[in-house]
Amino acid sequence: MTDDGKTREDENLERFAVNIPPFPRAAQQVMGMLRDPRVQIPRVAEVVSLDQGFATKVLRMANSAYFGLPRKVSNVTEALVLLGWANVRIVLISASVGPILCRGLKSYGMEEGVLWEHSVGSAFAAQMLAKDLEASAYSMAFTSGLLHDVGKVAVDMQLRGDLRKKFIEVMDTCGEAVAEREVVGHTHADIGGYLCDRWNLPPEIAEAIRFHNQPRSSESALAGVVSAANVLANALLREGRGVGIGDFRDAPDGTFVPGEKLLAKVVEELPSIVASSRELLGGTTEVVPAHAGRDEK
Numbered sequence: 369m370t371d372d373g374k375t376r377e378d379e380n381l382e383r384f385a386v387n388i389p390p391f392p393r394a395a396q397q398v399m400g401m402l403r404d405p406r407v408q409i410p411r412v413a414e415v416v417s418l419d420q421g422f423a424t425k426v427l428r429m430a431n432s433a434y435f436g437l438p439r440k441v442s443n444v445t446e447a448l449v450l451l452g453w454a455n456v457r458i459v460l461i462s463a464s465v466g467p468i469l470c471r472g473l474k475s476y477g478m479e480e481g482v483l484w485e486h487s488v489g490s491a492f493a494a495q496m497l498a499k500d501l502e503a504s505a506y507s508m509a510f511t512s513g514l515l516h517d518v519g520k521v522a523v524d525m526q527l528r529g530d531l532r533k534k535f536i537e538v539m540d541t542c543g544e545a546v547a548e549r550e551v552v553g554h555t556h557a558d559i560g561g562y563l564c565d566r567w568n569l570p571p572e573i574a575e576a577i578r579f580h581n582q583p584r585s586s587e588s589a590l591a592g593v594v595s596a597a598n599v600l601a602n603a604l605l606r607e608g609r610g611v612g613i614g615d616f617r618d619a620p621d622g623t624f625v626p627g628e629k630l631l632a633k634v635v636e637e638l639p640s641i642v643a644s645s646r647e648l649l650g651g652t653t654e655v656v657p658a659h660a661g662r663d664e665k
């Protein structure tokens with residue numbers, strides 16, 4: 369423990385937060401508010417409107433052709449009311465983290481936009497898989513899926529020159545997890561969980577992200593869902609292969625096994641959901657549809 373009460377572990381992790389842009393304060397506040405079932409859209413809109421830049425992004429996304437709102441909107445309350453609850457959370461979180469997740473990650477061999485697409489795919493898959501979880505876990509599934517690999521951004525921003533070369537060498541021979549432990553000292557999952565804590569996101573989201581690669585080590589149902597969503601996004605979007613129950617039942621780290629009907633639905637719908645949102649994935653922040661999962665509120 370250091371003089372200011374931080375552990376050595378905290379200090380080490382802090383190194384990874386310095387380059388990451390802060391989560392917009394309005395978005396932090398809104399994420400907290402969205403957990404309260406009594407919160408009303410006008411109150412959320414009021415908080416969003418306090419941050420001009422954030423409000424502009426939210427309006428731009430709301431007005432995108434993707435949502436097909438009946439008219440152009442120029443005030444946040446009207447935009448959020450027309451979008452409806454199911455889309456509000458998706459717009460707000462995507463507008464907050466789009467610029468962070470769109471980057472290319474040289475250390476991981478990922479071109480610009482690759483992590484974003486994987487994150488969006490995982491987010492929609494997580495939301496679909498979480499439909500039978502309790503309401504509060506369901507409400508955090510999209511955000512957890514979207515942010516599950518944010519720690520990779522922090523790792524990539526930290527690695528330069530010879531260290532990056534070494535990381536890539538170890539990753540090529542021994543895999544990502546070994547490279548992260550040996551060269552970085554932390555897994556991207558640990559760093560992602562730490563960032564979520566720093567951004568004051570709900571602890572359940574930080575937990576799901578921290579354990580998304582080893583959900584058996586956590587009590588969190590959400591961690592299992594994000595782990596399964598990650599498998600689905602990788603197989604369906606990156607590898608272009610089918611997915612069966614065996615991908616989950618036999619997975620050494622898996623805890624969440626979707627029912628066959630639900631799995632078939634995700635397999636059938638996920639690629640088109642992500643493809644149809646692709647026009648909104650360009651630029652820095654534009655994501656967003658909402659036809660996955662169940663209606664909220």
Ligand SMILES: [Fe+2]
Nearest residue numbers: 516517580581
């Ligand atoms: Fe990951």
